[in-house]
Structures are given as structure tokens and as C-alpha cells.
Amino acid sequence: MSKVYLSPPDVGQLEESYALAAIRSGWVAPLGPDVDAFESELAERIGTSYAVATSSGTAALHLALLGVGAGPGQAVVMPTLTFAATANAAIYTGAEPIFVDCDPTTGNIDVDLLESLLDRLAAEQRRVAAVVPVDMFGVCADYDRLLPVCERAGYPVIEDAAEALGATRSGRAAGSFGRAGVLSFNGNKIMTTSGGGMLLTDDAELAARARYLATQARQPVAHYEHTDIGYNYRLSNVLAAIGRAQLSRLDGMIRRRHELRDQYAKLFAACPGVRLLGDADPGANCWLTTIVVEPEIAGWRPGELAAHLAAQDIETRPVWKPMHLQPVHAGAETVLTGAAERLFATGLTLPSGSAMPEHEGERVRRAIDEFLSRR
Template sequence: MSTKLEESLSTERIYMSKPDVGELEEQYVLEAMRSGWIAPLGPDVDAFEAEMKARVGVDHAVALASGTAAIHLGLLAMGIKADDIVVTSTMTFAATANAITYTGATPYFVDSDAITGNIDPELLQRALQELVEKGTPAAAVVPVDLLGKAADYTAIEAVCREFGVPVLADAAESLGATHAGKQAGSFGRAAVLSFNGNKIMTTSGGGMLLTDDEDLAAQVRYLSTQARQPVVHYEHTDIGYNYRMSNLLAALGRAQLSRLDDMIERREMWRNKYREFFATVPGIEIFGGNDAEDNYWLTSIIVDPAVTPVSSDELRAILDQANIESRPLWKPMHMQPVFMGSAGTITGVSQGLYERGLTLPSGSQMPEDQLVRVLKVLADTLRREPQ
């Protein structure tokens, strides 16, 4: 075994985005446990919802078991049903498309703009028009905010108003980001957040639906608690779901939310250091374009193998050998075996981003010495002196 590999295997692994939790989170969860509110719902759920809706600037918030659950119930509350068509971004995590199928609807995938990877509003307009012309108009649109950058909701909402189609914004990756000065999670008829383990803030598992629509929020609350009727005995007139967030996880979320700005600031620092490093590396650029309204959730790069000594996949393998986690950009849904053959308006942009993109360690929990390790491996591989 080479000395270099021995050193890699004996060094702590660097993860892309470990949960950033500490004494404050421990305090909040311990207090929730001591209060006796262990089961789903409780005062921390109520407080978490109130604090989040105030942060984002919406009237209603419903804390749920996952972001996937929020998409599922949001669509059901909008009246989405079997055989409807729901248009969504092809470049996303599978949860977005999976949740559409839970309703019995069919996802229709739209490709990305080349800069941000978010859904292309011009392609969206073309897709909605073509669906109308085929006699199968879309019942909803679910844009996805990719890797911490809100989609172009100014254009998206204008297009959807033209066709009379409601928007459910998948803001699972963009809490803390803005578009046109407005908080991610405040767009569309409703929006969803995710608090999965590697997100900008975490409740271990969990999500939330945000909306200004009181009736929609009430319907989501109802469905998320097994659609139980307000009577003493258990009575159900609708199919419901066990999708509510527990009080313990809400307590964790409250502590995380109080630290959100500091965690975003730290991720911004890593983004800036990566930008400085890659500024003089031909063939590699930071993915996503302008950072002005980003939440810096994850920092990704686009690699041009015709210019660089390695491809993005070769670079990922080299980082892995050095005990550093990295990952390609989301594999587009229209390329996934489970959705192969699904209808869509596809240009190939998202496929190119997937094939040339790589996400690097950029969590707020990461200490600076780990970033130095990452940059050293990158410098050695790309034949560039580190700063």
C-alpha cells in the first residue's frame, strides 16, 4: 500500500454536508423531552411553525415528516388526482417526481437553463402550450430550487398565470435564499421545505408546507393526521397519512432555525474560497452563476474534460481515494430507469450538467483544516499551486 493511500485511509473522512448540531440543539431537545411532549405534535411543533412562517413571510406553516410528504399533501390539497399531468424540473432529487406519482398523477419533465440548472421558463411555456394543444393540459407545476438557488419565479409565475396552472414550489434546497428580494418558500400557491440530514438546517428528518392559503393549510393538516374527524372516537371519511412532525424533531428545528444565518454565512465563506481557488484553473467553473441571492447550500463545479487533466468522474474518484466525499449533480429524472420514457420537453442541458458536474464538501460544520485538505488534493490533481 502506498504511503499516500495509507495517509488517506488513516485520515478522518470529509463529508459534503454533515449535520451542524451542537449544545444549543441538545438543550432544545432535552427541554422537549423533559416537557413530556414526545409524541407527534406539541408546543415545539406550534412554535417551529410560527417561527418558520415569520422567517419566510407567509401566513401558514405545517410541520411534516419530510419534504416528500409536503409535496404529496400539497398536491392533494390542490386537487391533483389520478391521470392528471404535473410538470416539474427534470434536474431534481427523485422525491419530487416520486411524490407526484403518489397522487396517481403523471410527471412531465422540463429541462434546465444552462447557468443555474433550474427549470427553464421558456421551455416551461413551450411545454404548457404543447400540453394544451394535445388536449392534456397540466394540472400543476412543481419547480425545484436547485442546490440553494431559487428558480426564476418572476418568469415561472407569469407563465403559469397565463395558463391558469397553480405552482407548488419545491424549496427543499433553498431555505434562506431569495429571488427578487423575496424569501424562497414564499412563492407559488404553496411551497415545501426539507430538513433532511444534509440540508442547510436539519431536524434529522422532516419537512414543512408553507402557504398564504388558509384552506389549503387546513387540508394539509387534516390529511397529515390520518384524516381524523374532530370527534371523540376515531372516525375517518377520507384516506389520511401519518405525516406530522414529532415535537422532539421540531425542538431540534427551532434551535437550527435560530442559527440559520450563521450557518449560511459559513457556507458562503467556503463558496468564496472555492471561487478564489478555481478562478485560475482553466476548464472549471463554479456552478450556478451569480451568488447574490443564494443560500450556498452546496458548492458544485462544472468540469470541461477537454481542458482539464481529469473528468468530473475521475476527479470524484481521486477525492474518494483521499477520503473526501463528493457527488455528481442530480441525475435528471428523464434519465432515471424508473422514469425512462416519460414525456417531457428535453434539450439535453441537464444531462450535460450531470455528466460534467461535481459537488464538493461545503457544509457549515466543516472545519477549515478540512477545506485545506480538499484544496490540496484538488491542487495536486489539477497541477495548480494552492493559495
């Protein structure tokens, strides 16, 4: 019996043909026509003027923060419920992260809490480089409220949409909000280039600066000349070719993840004390379906279901451990309600990959049903 993974890459013959064509073209690395085409196609899909393909989503975040002037003596405000890369990118610049708790319904940053924090930081005359909301598990943050709050405070927004490609909010695509947006094409994401990312923006100067820094800040002269510290952050042409194949299949992959989420919703519909995180958002891409369990009502804990599924070689994962609980960020400034800690304790992500065949989906649902029937 093979293992059922949480969100494995969904790649096949189309991706193979694109990669092979890129190799045979001679444009193997570091850049080339597939990188140019991938940037153009994704910018058109998201609705931004510019796209800069990078070696990872983390690299794109770092470049975006550098583009808005983040550096020592400044703060970058972000949710505590996120992957480590969001905080790491801020620290790379020399800035310090400030962590804000989440909305328990979606896991996204609590806008009321954010507004009160920004008011306090302004009153204290603190230097804030940017606010970095994260679109958790493929659900966009509440940008209808968040963007005006940040605009009034005078702070740029860098959207961490690493988990949200294909999601929308009020008719706008994830990655198009704020001064810049960032996507990830890691192996477990909604689409993949093996490893890679994209910086999206309407700001021509920010895009040009990102391209410059991402190619070792090399000056446009015949010899190697450098006046700034740069980075090796550009995406290879072969990986961009895989990304182009994936992008052509994106809508179908999102539909499959919606199907899986709908099946989980039906399975847990009659379970008191169990809900799907962010289930009310019609614009979600359903990257990972996450259940939230109230043990005192449900009569069981998410860890018990995880152990039951693990015994049958089915992978699950807890919700992100909040950044303020990570040893590396001990002592970081935080604004908390306890919501993120509760989601960490009560949330569980379920197998959601678009490559999961129906017989594996049925195996997962049968195992969950078996667990629930014993309770």
C-alpha cells in the first residue's frame, strides 16, 4: 500500500515535454525565453504589469522587502500564523518582525488588531518598512479592510500569496494586492517548478531593482562590475518551462482541490465541534483543506485522527506553529489574542493534492469515516 501524501507535485507528460524542449533549445540556465514567457504569462494571469521569476518564494519576499527599503532599525509587521520564510525574509534585510494574531475563522491576520497596532506604532514614531499579510491555505486576507488601514498609516503592503495562486478576493487575483505580491512554486504548492517563486508588481522601479539584485547586482558592462551586494535569486529556464506547463493546467488543478474539499465538507458535516478553516470564502484555491476541532464538543483531538491516519500511511500535518512560539523568535514583539495558538492546537491539514487519484481519496475518506464511527 503506497503512502498518501499531503500535497505532492502534480506533474506529468506535459511538464516533461516542456522541460525537454527547454533543454534541447540550449537555454538550460540561468535565464532564457521560457523565463521571459513565464513571467509574461503569469503577470497576465494575475493582472500585474511586471513579474520577476525567482529561485524561491522566500527570495521574492526578500527582494520585495528590499524594494520598499526594509533595513536595520525598522519593523516589518506580519501575522504570527505563517511559515518561517515570511519572518526570515524580513530578518535578511536587518529589519525586525512584529507578529500579529489571526482571525480564527480564516487564520489570516486580524485586521482590527493590526489597525490598533499601526496606530500605536505611528504614535510612538516607530519606523515600519512594510506590512506583510499572508493568504493562509489559499484564502486571501481581508484586503477590502486591510489596504485602507495600511494606506492611512502610510505603510506599503507586500502580499505573501505563496499559498494562494489562483485564489481571488473581490474579483482580484491573489498576488495583485499591495505594492508587490509574492508566489511560491515549491513542490507542495498548488503548482510547482520544483523550487521557485515570483515577485509581482505594478511598480516598474521595484521590478527593475529586483531583477538587478537577483542577478548578483551585475553592472551592464562587458566585464564583471559590482557596486551593490546582489543575490543569485533568478529562476532557471528549465524550471520556468515546467512552470509554463503547470500554469496551463492551473484551473483544472484548482477544480480538483475544490472537489476534495467538498468531499471533506460532506464527511464532517454531521460532526459536532468540527469545521473547515476558511470554508466560507468562495475565492479560495483550496490549497490545503484544514479542519478545526473543538475537542470538548467533538469528543476527540486532531492528534488522535492524525495518529489513526498515520497508521494507515496517510500523511497529515498540524497548522503552522505560530512564529511567536518558535525558539528563534523568542522575545519578538507580538500582539496576541490567543487565536493562532488555538488553531495550532486544534487544526489539522488533510491530503489535498490535485494529483491524488480517486481510489486514494476514497481510502482517506474511508479511514476518516472509520475513525469517526468509533466515536
